[in-house]
Amino acid sequence: MECRFRVNGQLKLQDLSIIWVKKEEHTKEVYKLHKGKENFQTQHSNFRGRVKLLKDKLELGQSVLQVTNIKLTDAGTYRCLIGYEGADYKTITLQVKAPYRNITKRTVTAQTTAGHNKWELTCQSKGYPKAEVIWKNGEHQDLSDKANTIYETGTDQLYSVTSTLKTNTSINETFHCIFWNKELKENTSAILIIPGYTVASQRINSRRYIGTTVAVFAVFGSLLLFMLWVKKVGKDHGNETCTNNVAVTVTKLLTVEEEVDIRELSLEDGKLKYIRIEVT
Structure with missing residues (x-):
């Protein structure tokens, strides 16, 4: 917001006083510059930390008040009072717009x-x-x-x-x-x-789901078959070991039979008192 005042020659800042107020039921002080020095003691809390006077514009006879973080409540009527080689004031209406930019x-x-x-x-x-x-x-x-x-x-x-x-x-x-x-x-x-793409996306997702399920079952099936194969091999290996042991013992006995007919042997025979087959 801006209001102007007359400056003849070089500005004498120590002689300049500016007051900005907002006209409501109860007037609110927005900004005060007294005799060239800023005074925030009587500033209304609604504007604290949000207003700034652009001092580089004063030499041009311009009182420019900058308001940041604008709010809807900032809308209204403002009055700028200038005291410099006389007195003057100006009334300004501030409109705050908030368009529906982002949808x-x-x-x-x-x-x-x-x-x-x-x-x-x-x-x-x-x-x-x-x-x-x-x-x-x-x-x-x-x-x-x-x-x-x-x-x-x-x-x-x-x-x-x-x-x-x-x-x-x-x-x-x-x-x-x-x-x-x-x-x-x-x-x-x-x-x-x-x-x-909704239907196509659903079909693709279904195919992916079916493919994943089939792959999982295939892996588990392969593991199960492998475990059964390992178990069968282990069992066959055990049977083969037992058979070989029995075969060796029997062979030795058959060697004896070749020399002596078992039917002709008696318990009194000192050479062969008993026959025992051990399975290990």
């Missing part, structure tokens, strides 16, 4: 009926003042009466506007959500396109 959009499919998906299209944005949300399809038909729009206000006094449109449509259909700010005569829009 967050979301497209969600709910269910499928007769080859058509039921979709929920959502647009959300913040701004001030309250905006109307207009919905149109690709043929520019107005669908606003079918939408549900919710308004909420936060501590920053901005309106959080969320509008949802439910529709039955086919893929690749185009929709527009438009935030119309009547007081600012400004609109911001976003385009939502019904995606055409």
Whole structure:
């Protein structure tokens, strides 16, 4: 915000006093420069740390007040009082605008009926003042009466506007959500396109799932067959060992039989009192 005053020759800063106030039911002091020195003792808490006088403009006879971190409550009427080789004042009206610049959009499919998906299209944005949300399809038909729009206000006094449109449509259909700010005569829009990859994506995911399942079963099957094979080999090896031991013992006995007929042997025979076959 700016107000001007006359400077003849070089500015005498020690003779300059400037006061900025906001006119409300109770006047709020915004900034004070007294006899060339800043004074923040009587500054209202709403403006503390947010205002700055651009001192390099004073030589040009300009009192420029810079306000940062602007709020909606900053809007209103301000008065600039100048004391320098006389006195003067100026009234300024400050308007604060908060356009609906950024629109967050979301497209969600709910269910499928007769080859058509039921979709929920959502647009959300913040701004001030309250905006109307207009919905149109690709043929520019107005669908606003079918939408549900919710308004909420936060501590920053901005309106959080969320509008949802439910529709039955086919893929690749185009929709527009438009935030119309009547007081600012400004609109911001976003385009939502019904995606055409939903079914294909589901099929791909199903194939991946089936492929993964088959692979897992194949691995487990291979491990099971390998374990059975190892067990069988171990068992056959044990049987083979036992058979070989028995065969060796019997062979030795048969060697004896070749020399002496077992039927002719008696228990009194000192050479062979008994026959024992040991299996190890």
